[in-house]
Amino acid sequence: xxxxxxxxxxxxxxxxxxxxxxxxxxxxxxxxxxxxxxxxxxxxxxxxxxxxxxxxxxxxxxxxxxxxxxxxxxxxxxxxxxxxxxxxxxxxxxxxxxxxxxxxxxxxxxxxxxxxxxxxxxxxxxxxxxxxxxxxxxxxxxxxxxxxxxxxxxxxxxxxxxxxxxxxxxxxxxxxxxxxxxxxxxxxxxxxxxxxxxxxxxxxxxxxxxxxxxxxxxxxxxxxxxxxxxxxxxxxxxxxxxxxxxxxxxxxxxxxxxxxxxxxxxxxxxxxxxxxxxxxxxxxxxxxxxxxxxxxxxxxxxxxxxxxxxxxxxxxxxxxxxxxxxxxxxxxxxxxxxxxxxxxxxxxxxxxxxxxxxxxxxxxxxxxxxxxxxxxxxxxxxxxxxxxxxxxxxxxxxxxxxxxxxxxxxxxxxxxxxxxxxxx
Ligand code: S3P
Numbered sequence: 001x002x003x004x005x006x007x008x009x010x011x012x013x014x015x016x017x018x019x020x021x022x023x024x025x026x027x028x029x030x031x032x033x034x035x036x037x038x039x040x041x042x043x044x045x046x047x048x049x050x051x052x053x054x055x056x057x058x059x060x061x062x063x064x065x066x067x068x069x070x071x072x073x074x075x076x077x078x079x080x081x082x083x084x085x086x087x088x089x090x091x092x093x094x095x096x097x098x099x100x101x102x103x104x105x106x107x108x109x110x111x112x113x114x115x116x117x118x119x120x121x122x123x124x125x126x127x128x129x130x131x132x133x134x135x136x137x138x139x140x141x142x143x144x145x146x147x148x149x150x151x152x153x154x155x156x157x158x159x160x161x162x163x164x165x166x167x168x169x170x171x172x173x174x175x176x177x178x179x180x181x182x183x184x185x186x187x188x189x190x191x192x193x194x195x196x197x198x199x200x201x202x203x204x205x206x207x208x209x210x211x212x213x214x215x216x217x218x219x220x221x222x223x224x225x226x227x228x229x230x231x232x233x234x235x236x237x238x239x240x241x242x243x244x245x246x247x248x249x250x251x252x253x254x255x256x257x258x259x260x261x262x263x264x265x266x267x268x269x270x271x272x273x274x275x276x277x278x279x280x281x282x283x284x285x286x287x288x289x290x291x292x293x294x295x296x297x298x299x300x301x302x303x304x305x306x307x308x309x310x311x312x313x314x315x316x317x318x319x320x321x322x323x324x325x326x327x328x329x330x331x332x333x334x335x336x337x338x339x340x341x342x343x344x345x346x347x348x349x350x351x352x353x354x355x356x357x358x359x360x361x362x363x364x365x366x367x368x369x370x371x372x373x374x375x376x377x378x379x380x381x382x383x384x385x386x387x388x389x390x391x392x393x394x395x396x397x398x399x400x401x402x403x404x405x406x407x408x409x410x411x412x413x414x415x416x417x418x419x420x421x422x423x424x
Contacts, residue, residue, distance in 0.1 A: 004393055005243035006419045012230045014039040014223035015251050016408050017189050018279060020047045020089045022221050024097060025193055026069035027056035028173065031218035036066040038223050042407045046085035050094055053078040077103035084109040086336060086407050089162055091140060092121045096166030099130035099146040100173035108141040112336050112378060118142055121163045124154045128170055149174035158331060159184030159304040171210050172199055178210040184304035187255045192280045224251035224283040228308040229409045231259055235312045235388045236419050237288035238268050239319060244289040245419055252282040258305025259313055266293040266320055293320035295365055300328030307331060311385035314343045318352045320365035330359035337379035346374045346386060350397055371396040380407035
């Protein structure tokens, strides 16, 4: 029988969000820190190279080898523009760090990043006392001159871990209080890390209270696997016709794994087993068995916990029985691409049916074979989601730029192929 079976035990690259934060915090911790399991993809390299320009010593980011960071209490003025590549997290979190430094720096990024909104992060930092000059379209290139900052009480208009983290890093470096209200529960890696350095970070409902009680000192960290990368392996395994696949050492932070709960609700057979704690984060393994999925509704309050997983979830919804609605996903318009537009346009281009209704994405499920060309606009997660859909043997899907996966998942095609290799 011709099967399309998955098997084996797999790992995914280190968590992108945690890697950015570990590199940045190590760079502002005077002394030598050591990061193992760091993501070595292009986005993490952008953060490392920006930090090197500011005087931190960072060893090359190589897979399987630990990264050594020589940090400084105060970073130095750069002598050229800080290029953040494709990485929104680099740009936004670095603005928080630079806001507390009394020199001028200029940040830019690639054409995708230059289109992304930066006013949301500039406004609170300006309210704290930083001088920021935004580019003509409210984004990069940005010139920032930080200095002495004051405390802040800020309500975020949209849940954003990047904006929240920029405020928290600025407050920690400046030694001031911060209060942040966010409309949803975005990822809390920064809060967890700051707590580990003795800073007080309390969350009550949607309000976060920060007090500068801590101090940055050198540390060692072992970065867990990225659940936002694991989702593509999970997706491919669910679409297979037999076997099962195990993904080990994945971060299971509750603010990051909303997609797993949604898939389980759709009928996905995914076993989640917590195995311990790593880097102040819960970690564990996922065992995934191919499953027929049924449609669901994803309410807006679930969106912050699965924002990066929507491209994969939408492609899986296109294979479910019934019509799935993702409510309140307007933020997808300002990710690495206009993901809302690209998900709908690409699912339609390959023979499916997906529409945008206001800020909702509506995906009709079908079991017809898919064929056509997928436009990625260089977006790593769009590329990987459709590469997963392309693993179904009856589909004929061409992804225009599969190489963009390297932004967050080096070696993605090989990792995907390994899922389908017979078990030995
Ligand atoms: C991230 C936060 C999210 C997410 C991004 C990584 C982070 O962005 O989409 O991939 O590491 O803080 P927003 O803060 O814009 O929601």
